[in-house]
Amino acid sequence: MARRPDPAVRDLLVERAARMLAEREPVTLRALVAGTGASTMAVYTHFGGMPGLWSAVRQEGFTRLARRLDAVPHTGDPVHDLAALGVAYARNALDSPELYRAMFDTRADLADAPAADATFDRLVVAVARARDEGRLDAGTDPGALATRYWAAGHGLVSLVVQGVLxxxxxxxxxxxxxVALLTAAGDDPARCRRSVERAWAPG
Incomplete structure (x- = not known):
């Protein structure tokens, strides 16, 4: 009788694989399961093999990010809410640095690329809302500004995760x-800073 997949074992293997990748350890079937109590067959049971494992590691990073973003409350201040998405992104990375690094390792395919893309779409929607509610210039391109905002934030977070900062x-x-990006897009500097600082204030 085939052994039924155990979600706890699956999560354990995903976490361990991400940690080994971040620490540049050779990831073999035997090394992966060593000390976990799982057998090498568990990799095939849960992932169909090593390529499926790496796909799952990347996907798990985006799954956790999506949960963080979904938990960001909607307030009456669209710029605060946009900044709060950046805070959630940073917290997700700092809480799971190994998975964060693996998320952007494109050598492994994503099991659900649209779900991963949806995390960025949340940012685009937030920029569009700030524009539509008059905080940003009417001609602001939400996709372009969201890309600049993400790229800048991702760079800072990556430097912290890697121990450079x-x-x-x-x-x-x-x-x-x-504040620099959003005021360049039309927001009032003082009002913008208050909104952004309030998002980061909880620490």
Whole structure:
């Protein structure tokens, strides 16, 4: 009788694979399951083999990011809410740095690319809302501004995750970067800073 997949084992293997990848350890079937209590067959049971495992590792990173973004509340301040998505992105990366690194390793295919793309779409929608509610210029291209906003935030977060910058500088640098981008797109500088700082204020 075939062994039924155990979600706890699946999660364990995903986490371990991401950690090994981040630490540049050779990832073999035996090394992956060593000390976990799982057998090498578990990799085939849950993922169909190593390519499926790497796909699952990438996807898990986006799945956790989606949960973080979904938890961001909708307030009456669209610029605050846009900045809060950036805060959620940073917290997701700092809480799961191994998975964060693996998310952008394009050598592995994603099992559900549209679900991963939807995390960026949340940012595009937030920029469009800020524009439509008059905080940004009417001619603002939500996709283009969301791309610049994400690229800047991703760069800062990556430097912190990799240990190049201390975590304590992330909030101030991310705030200044967001304010620069959003005021260039039309928001009032003082009002923009208040909105962004309030998003980062909880720490």
């Amino acid at each position: 201390p975590a304590g500088v992330l909030g101030p640098l991310a705030t200044d970067t967001a």
